[in-house]
Amino acid sequence: MPYPQKTLSELQASSWSDIVSSNIMRGVSIFPRSVLNRLSWMFSNLVWGNYDYIGWCYRQAVPWTAEDENLDAWAALRGVYKKDATAASGVVLFSGCTPGAELAANTAILRADGLSYLTSSVAVAGTDGTLNAAATCETAGADGNCDSGTGFALLTAVDGMPGAGVASGSFTGGADAELDAPFRTRMLKAYAARDGGGRADDYVEWATAVAGVTRAWCNPNGAGSGSVVVYVMLDNAQAAHGGFPQGSNGAASGEPRYTTATGDQLAVADAIQPNRPVTALVIVCAPAPFPIDVTLADLSPNTPDQLAAMKAALADLYVRNGTPLGMTIAQSDIEEALVSTGASFTLSAPLGPVAVPLGSLPTVGVVTST
Incomplete structure (x- = not known):
């Protein structure tokens, strides 16, 4: 049972009651702006602050409620550390270069949306006029990831090279700093x-x-x-x-x-x-996507927003329960996820459990309403 901490109003009422019951005024009424009235409020605030601080100390005393640097310290005891943001990296291809042209290290290259990257080392154009420049995003985070073929441009002109290039492959490795919620989950799993x-x-x-x-x-x-x-x-x-x-x-x-x-x-x-x-x-x-198509009859309300909400509910189900180690998704689980959106419907497909093969992960397929 949690400790029944008094609210500020309760502490103020208790303080006032103690003054009145002590008969310090010998039956004389205490004015609202009297010194005793102000003192009772002041000490009530002080006591409430102490209660609040003690409550904060209690939360830091256990790993499942600790915050900020205290959470980091509890996790460090199990060798678990918060993941810092990392920068994406990849290779930018420039075609039509003069053979032998050089691109110096730390040269700025801008992605089509303006995000800046720096070349990791000196790159030299080959006899076929192509130059492959390894580059790393200047800003750590998932925004630095991009697909093959994404456009890039040199910030300043370089002799013997065109101004534009493309990603010769996907830029990967960029990740945002880990938030407290997933960090706490990893820590508690390590303790368990x-x-x-x-x-x-x-x-x-x-x-x-x-x-x-x-x-x-x-x-x-x-x-x-x-x-x-x-x-x-x-x-x-x-x-x-x-x-x-x-x-x-x-x-x-x-x-x-x-x-x-x-x-x-x-x-x-x-x-x-x-x-x-x-x-x-x-x-x-990487698990292989295994899309699961869903067909609904008599959907009400039958609107784009409702279908979007149903897709979100299915995506949440697959993230929570999905595994690439081979699994079966019960029809009732799919129905329960769809019902949580508040709609009425008849599930036409799938009828029965859905078997997800080894190496695959369930994903939202086509959701249609007939």
Whole structure:
């Protein structure tokens, strides 16, 4: 039972009652603007402030309610640290360059929307007139991620080079700083877990410690004996792609037994590599989207806003319950999510449970009303 802390009004009333019951005025009425009246209010405020401070101290004394630097300290005791914002990086391709033309390191390149990137090293145009410049976004965060083919332009002209180029592949690796809510969830999972050296939960913990990764799953022996397949999602950093990682599946840099991953998958694989048992072959994969189409009859209200609300409810269901380790979604779960939007309808499809295969993650398909 929580401690029944008095409100400020209750403390003020109690203080006034004590003064009256003490008979200090010997039956004489106390004026509203008297010194005693003001003192009772002042001391009530002081007591209320002490109660509030003690309540704040209590919240900092346990990890599930601690805030700010106290939350960071509790997490550090379990080796869990808040993920800082990271900058996206990739390669910009310039065509039509003079062979041998150089682009110096730290040259500013602007994305089509004005976001600034800096070249990571000196790049030299080849005999075919193409120049590939590795670049990193100057501003850390998920906004720096972009798709292959995105337009870029040099901030200042460079001899022997055109002013415009394109991303030769996806820019990945950008992630926003971790918020307290997901950070607290990771910390509490670490407190609940036993220390281990390669349990399935360990791989999930190692993966979610990587900037941008919000969900992870471990499939032991998923690619054969001695292998560990780790599926990851980046719901915020790759929101433009439905949260699915951008890159190719594979193992960490320097792992000779398997193809090296690229993009987001490589960042996770490289982070897991030093922690994994030495004989484990860790393969980081992006789940395959598995869209589930829904057909509704007699929908009321049958409006675009209602359909959008239903799609949002289904997306929430799939994020909460979805797993790429093979699962079945009950028809009743889909109906419950749709009913939560306040609409009336008859579910025409799917009729019965929906089986999601191994390696796939349920996503919202086409929602139609007949």
